[in-house]
Amino acid sequence: MDAVLAGDSTTAGHDDLAAARGGDAPAFDRLVGPLRRELHAHCYRMLGSVHDADDALQDALLRAWRGIGRFQGRSTVRSWLYTVATRTCLDLAQARGRRALPMDLGPSSPEPVVGDAPAEVAWLTPYPDTALAVEERESVELAFVAALQHLPGNQRAALLLFEVLGFSAAEIATTMDTSTASVNSALQRARKIVAEKVPPVSQARTLAEVDDARLRAVVAGYAAALEEGDADRLVSLLTEDVTWSMPPLPGWYAGLAAVDAFTRAVPLGDCGTWRTLATTANGQPALALYLRGPAVAQGPDDEAYRAWSLTVLTLRGDRIAELTSFIGPEHFTTAGLPLALD
Numbered sequence: 454m455d456a457v458l459a460g461d462s463t464t465a466g467h468d469d470l471a472a473a474r475g476g477d478a479p480a481f482d483r484l485v486g487p488l489r490r491e492l493h494a495h496c497y498r499m500l501g502s503v504h505d506a507d508d509a510l511q512d513a514l515l516r517a518w519r520g521i522g523r524f525q526g527r528s529t530v531r532s533w534l535y536t537v538a539t540r541t542c543l544d545l546a547q548a549r550g551r552r553a554l555p556m557d558l559g560p561s562s563p564e565p566v567v568g569d570a571p572a573e574v575a576w577l578t579p580y581p582d583t584a585l586a587v588e589e590r591e592s593v594e595l596a597f598v599a600a601l602q603h604l605p606g607n608q609r610a611a612l613l614l615f616e617v618l619g620f621s622a623a624e625i626a627t628t629m630d631t632s633t634a635s636v637n638s639a640l641q642r643a644r645k646i647v648a649e650k651v652p653p654v655s656q657a658r659t660l661a662e663v664d665d666a667r668l669r670a671v672v673a674g675y676a677a678a679l680e681e682g683d684a685d686r687l688v689s690l691l692t693e694d695v696t697w698s699m700p701p702l703p704g705w706y707a708g709l710a711a712v713d714a715f716t717r718a719v720p721l722g723d724c725g726t727w728r729t730l731a732t733t734a735n736g737q738p739a740l741a742l743y744l745r746g747p748a749v750a751q752g753p754d755d756e757a758y759r760a761w762s763l764t765v766l767t768l769r770g771d772r773i774a775e776l777t778s779f780i781g782p783e784h785f786t787t788a789g790l791p792l793a794l795d
Contacts, residue, residue: 470530481517485530495542498601501598501599502576505552539614539628543610556696565718579787580735581734590735595656607629656736657736679727691773724747739764740764
């Protein structure tokens with residue numbers, strides 16, 4: 454909370470604020486420009502969707518532009534913008550509901566199943582984190598963002614403002630137009646729920662403890678096993694209690710036996726052949742998976758591999774404990790990845 458927007462304490466910053474309050478749009482853009490990235494990440498944590506975060510940030514900045522003439526300077530511009538963005542996200546969360554992963558809908562499948570994607574479910578989406586600083590990536594880890602979706606909006610906002618952004622309880626009370634006692638109560642309840650759903654060791658800590666060469670070997674090994682159709686090698690990289698989910702498909706698999714059976718029957722069975730690109734998402738290693746085969750609409754002379762899923766890997770030690778394959782080319786577009794490989 455003590456971090457101040459670049460320019461707030463400078464003559465140029467004060468000049469831009471004064472000009473923006475007088476209706477100067479370029480000055481307003483200079484004020485908010487350095488904060489767009491972190492505000493977008495905040496909106497994603499609140500909403501669990503890059504698309505919703507885009508909408509929320511656009512709406513928040515429009516609200517801020519319309520209201521900057523009333524900004525009295527009792528806080529930094531950064532603090533004020535977070536207040537506007539948080540209130541915008543709370544409105545949007547109430548209108549659109551929470552985001553889910555397949556494990557939120559029901560028990561795991563003991564054997565490979567084919568199921569249609571339920572149209573009524575709003576799915577959590579991956580977050581391309583390449584623009585985030587290293588220290589910020591822990592706050593967008595998949596397990597943490599998924600856990601946040603189980604909180605009511607006020608608890609979600611209070612936890613993020615306090616734990617991630619460093620606002621005080623009193624400042625959060627002002628942001629949310631409530632009492633400090635209510636904020637402290639919301640924080641207590643939110644911490645309890647999140648602690649039950651988030652692993653005790655973060656991915657940031659896990660990845661820091663894994664030798665870089667070993668991490669590269671795990672990711673490359675998974676990619677090679679998929680491309681070469683080597684189920685034994687793929688399974689050897691997994692933990693005994695591994696899970697694999699594929700939103701928007703509702704089915705998911707838990708345990709080595711179930712994941713092994715699914716691997717051999719579907720991705721290394723009927724799907725076709727694969728190509729991969731290594732990337733990152735949600736502060737975690739990820740692979741962009743490209744498919745050529747009957748599951749992809751292709752002409753008889755089309756040899757391209759088409760964007761299929763962005764698979765986020767969650768590690769425990771030097772093995773993969775969770776695979777979350779976000780199916781759909783829209784995730785590639787968001788991450789700036791190509792939609793096809795030759």
